[in-house]
Amino acid sequence: xxxxxxxxxxxxxxxxxxxxxxxxxxxxxxxxxxxxxxxxxxxxxxxxxxxxxxxxxxxxxxxxxxxxxxxxxxxxxxxxxxxxxxx
Numbered sequence: 350x351x352x353x354x355x356x357x358x359x360x361x362x363x364x365x366x367x368x369x370x371x372x373x374x375x376x377x378x379x380x381x382x383x384x385x386x387x388x389x390x391x392x393x394x395x396x397x398x399x400x401x402x403x404x405x406x407x408x409x410x411x412x413x414x415x416x417x418x419x420x421x422x423x424x425x426x427x428x429x430x431x432x433x434x435x436x
Contacts, residue, residue, distance in 0.1 A: 358422045365418020366411050373407025 380403055386395045429435055 354426060357426065358419055361418040361422025361425070362415045363418070365414035365416070365421065367414070368418075369410040369412070369414025370407065372414075373403070373410040377403045377407060 377400070380399050386392065390398075
């Protein structure tokens with residue numbers, strides 16, 4: 350694999366991963382369901398559950414963003430090769 354292709358795929362993956370991390374971190378500081386506590390669950394336990402759920406969501410969004418970024422970069426390079434943009 351050419352180093353230029355590898356570098357472009359890594360850059361697309363980093364962009365997708367950082368976008369996923371940003372989307373996952375937005376609601377982590379102040380989750381929307383913070384005050385909708387179920388009956389019989391303490392405040393600390395509810396906060397702990399919410400934080401765990403949003404951390405897991407952030408990691409999944411980041412991994413999904415990395416995979417989508419790499420896929421998008423591959424599609425971009427395929428279209429560029431078929432249209433001969435860099436020839």
